[in-house]
Amino acid sequence: MEIAERAQxxxxxxxxxxxxxxxxxxxxxxxxxxxxxxxxxxxxxxxDEVIPEFTADVGTKRGEKIDYAIVHNGQVQVLVEAKKVNDPLKLEHASQLFRYFSVTNARIAVLTNGEVYQFYxxxxxxxxxxAKPFLVLDFSDIDPTLLPELAKLSKEAFDLDSVISAAGELKYIGxxxxxxxxxxxxxxxxxxRYFTTKVYDGSFTQKVREQFTTLVDKAGHQFVNEQVNDRLKNALGGPDTFVAVPSAPPEPAAAVEVETPADVVTTEDELEGFRIVRAIVCAAVGSDRVVARDTKTYFGVLLDDNNRRPIARLWFNRSRKYLGVFDENKVETRVAIDRVEDIYQHADALRATVARYTGSTTGLPQPTAAAQRVAVD
Known part of the structure; x- marks a missing residue:
């Protein structure tokens, strides 16, 4: 099992x-x-691999303990200090890490509440x-770009030098x-203020700030959506290709409205996947009936914003992408895809699902077979 699967x-x-x-x-x-x-x-x-309640006397400090010390090749390499889950991670609550870091061979210190892991x-x-971590891994929303670096701290592929050499870039990119x-x-x-001064020559007054706050927010989201659209057009055959996307309001920022919990981040790939699914099925139903709902585990596409009418699920929060399609019993089949654009290969299954919900199923194909079938909750 790869580290991405273990982390998931x-x-x-x-x-x-x-x-x-x-x-x-x-x-x-x-x-x-x-x-x-x-x-x-x-x-x-x-x-010989993990020492719980690791003790190393520091100056006048005696008997202080670190929750775990990870040993590799006979040397303490990683120190781990844990707090209660849901507690905020603050360095003032981990003074032992600072002290122990300077008197052991460890080059990596980890502060965690069990869900968020900060690497120093x-x-x-x-x-x-x-004082600041070079890598932050949040298990509520795993960033797959960080997993190759995490793998370098694993027992099977331990490579401390590589981690340290990449730490500077990781720290600032993160x-x-x-x-x-x-x-x-x-x-x-x-x-x-930065973007306002790029396009507006007047004074940055309170009224101007309020006006441009809305404009900057809208421009930023429109820019992201336009980048998604450009990628879609290029995937379908180049910039001059006509893309049969459903009609949308004049402002691209309003074209995709996603119901998203506060602690869930919707990615560009998920938005692109949603647009593709919506484009595929919009011949059968109005585009306004195809609704996106993001969760921590998957990005859902629903008909009429109804949990009992799932069209597709985008399982993109992992190293390998999967598209979830549904059969006549609302049983999900996860199909591995290499690129977001591969969703088009399963257009018949998506149209068949929508047709069943709207009462027109004659002659439509069933979802493709796959190794994993998951019942809808």
Whole structure:
């Protein structure tokens, strides 16, 4: 099993059980130890690989403990400090990590609440743990681009030098991506001011700020949607190809409205996949009846915004993409796809599903077979 599959398995477990976890000790047993063993591949019951309650006296500090020390080739390489799930991760609550980092051979320190894992090293000053992580892995929304770096800390592929060499780039790319995501969710005054001064010659007054806050937000979302559309057009045959997408309001930003929980991030691939599914089935139903609903585990496409009328599911929060299609019994079949555009290969199955919901099923094909079938909740 690849690290992406192992990580996804732990993510499912966390989502299922975290509401019942009320203590730090329960968090370690339920989530942190499975991360060390199931994802990274170390034997948590072998003290030659994992040392619980690791102690290393530091100056006048005696008997302080780190929750786990991960050992590779006989040397302590990774220190892990755990907090209770759902607790915010703050470095002032992990002073032991700072102290132990300077007196052990460990070059990696991990602060976690069982769901979010923050990885630190000493980029800013040798043998002194940085104040900001170089990698943040959130199991509620796994970023697949981070998993190859995580794999370098696993028992089977441990490569500390490679992790350290990539840490600087990872640190700043991660921070930039999180900053961009925050600006797209709610543009800051600095972000609005920057773009306003690019296009507006007047003074940046309160009235101008309020006006351009809306414009910058709208322009940003339109730009992202246009990039998705361009990729779709190129995939179908080049920039001059006519794309049969359903009619939409004049402003592209309003073309895709996704019901999304506050802690779920909708990706460009998911939006592109939704547009493709909607384009495929819009000949049978109005485009306004095809609704997107994103969740932590999959991106759903529904008819009439009804959970009992699923058209497709986009399982894109993993290293391998899967398209979920449904048969006459509403049983889901997950089909592996290499690219988002491969959804077009399953157009008949998607049209058949919609036709069954609308009462016209004669002569329509059934969904393609696949290895995994999952009943709809």
């Amino acid at each position: 398995a732990l993510a499912v477990k966390i989502r299922k059980h975290k509401a019942a976890i009320e203590t730090e000790e329960a968090t370690k047993n339920a989530f942190v130890m499975p991360f060390i063993s199931g994802v990274l591949g170390y034997d948590v019951f072998n003290p 090293t000493d980029l800013d000053a040798p043998n002194r743990m940085d 921070q930039i991506k999180r900053a961009l995501a925050a600006e797209f969710r709610e543009p800051s005054e600095g972000w609005v």
